[in-house]
Amino acid sequence: MDYILRSIYQERASQPETLGVILVNKREDQINLTDTFDTILLxxxxxxxxxxxxxxxCYENHKVAMHVITEQLLNKWxxxxxxxxxxxxxxxGKVMFExxxxxxxxxxxxxxxSYYGRKIKAGIQFAKLLRSYTEGKEFFQRGDHLDAYHHVVKSLQYLARLSIIENGLYPEVTVWSQVKKLEPSVYKLYEELVTSRESIEKRLELLFLAIEFSMNSKVQSCSEHIMEIMQSKELWTIQDLHNHQELKFYSVELELFIEFLIEKGYIIVERIHSKNESIDHRLYRINDTLK
Structure with a gap:
């Protein structure tokens, strides 16, 4: 089979911009890992x-998917x-060329x-946790409990990934099996959500409290990446932050994260006069007293 597939990737492997070729075969216990294809060529x-x-x-009764991706997209993922x-x-996967x-x-x-890689990923996962938590809390307060439940599940998944990252490991596809060994307390929260006999309203109420407690305990470590970047100059506009190469990874969660860090006292808002006397520009700097 490798011989047949070699004709597909060999020409690309000879091109100078190609960095590597990986072959992944379907595993019967995880067919969705390859989108049900027999083979993936990455x-x-x-x-x-x-x-x-x-x-x-396709050849004979086999189907193959080839994905050509840029190094930038790979790093983003x-x-x-x-x-x-x-x-x-x-x-x-099997390395066919590198x-x-x-x-x-x-x-x-x-x-x-690496420690630096952990800080970036922790910051991004925390921002996603913050988004999911705040949206879920709004649904809960409006009485939309099923929508709130959905967001609590997502929040627990982000919390689980954070726990894995804090243990120096990379979150894999089987996140909950990792968490069960590394952070039983986080796994217990998930169990309580799905197996408790309490009413859904009571379960959600308790889980929101637990998630909020966890977020408050992790905010300092999870904001290290963005705080270190902001130390490079005194004042930032929101567009400056959006334009920063690494902060682009935070995507639509960046502004929510900034506002959360303002609320917690990690970032200070500076008002700068604009041409219009009745309105000021809103700029941001880190709180030096927390260094």
Whole structure:
């Protein structure tokens, strides 16, 4: 089978922008890991006109999906955790080609999960937790308990990933099996949500309190990444923050995170006069007293 597939990726492997080629075969216990395809060919390139390009093939009774993705998109998925299958593919896939040990080094980085990488990912996961929590709390206060339940499940998943990150590991597809071993208290919260005999309203009320407590205990460590970036200059506009290369990973959660850090005293709002005397510009700086 490798011989047949080699004809698909060999030409791309010879191109200088190609960094690596990974082959992933379907596992019977996890067929959704490959979107039910028998084989995935993941080709990572330095740059391309499209961040992701996909083709489907078939031979005999086998179906194959080829994904060509840029290094920038791969890094975005790794930091944001939006496509967790990618991490599994990198960890467990068969390396068919790599340039200058690119994939070997990438695997080592994921396994080591450097302190700086943990700070970025923790910040992003916390911002997503904050979004899910605040939206869920609004649904709960309006009496929309099923919508609130959905957001609590999402919040617990982000909390679970944070717990894994804090233990120096990378969140994999099987997050809850990781959490059960590393942070039983977080796993217990999930169990209480889905197995408790209390009314859904009571369960949600207790879970919102527990999540809020966890968020307050993690805010300092999870804001380290953004606070270190903001130390590089005194004042920031919101557009300055959006334009920063690493803060782009926070996407639509960035402004909510900034407002939360203002509420907690980590960031201070500075009012600067504008041309219109009745309105000021709103700029941001870190609270020096918390350094």
């Amino acid at each position: 080709i990572i390139v330095k740059e391309a006109q499209l961040p992701i390009f996909t083709k489907h093939y 790794i930091y944001i955790g939006k496509n967790r299958r990618i991490v599994d593919w990198v960890f467990h 340039r200058n040990e690119y994939l070997s080094n990438l695997k080592m980085e994921l396994e080591d999960f």
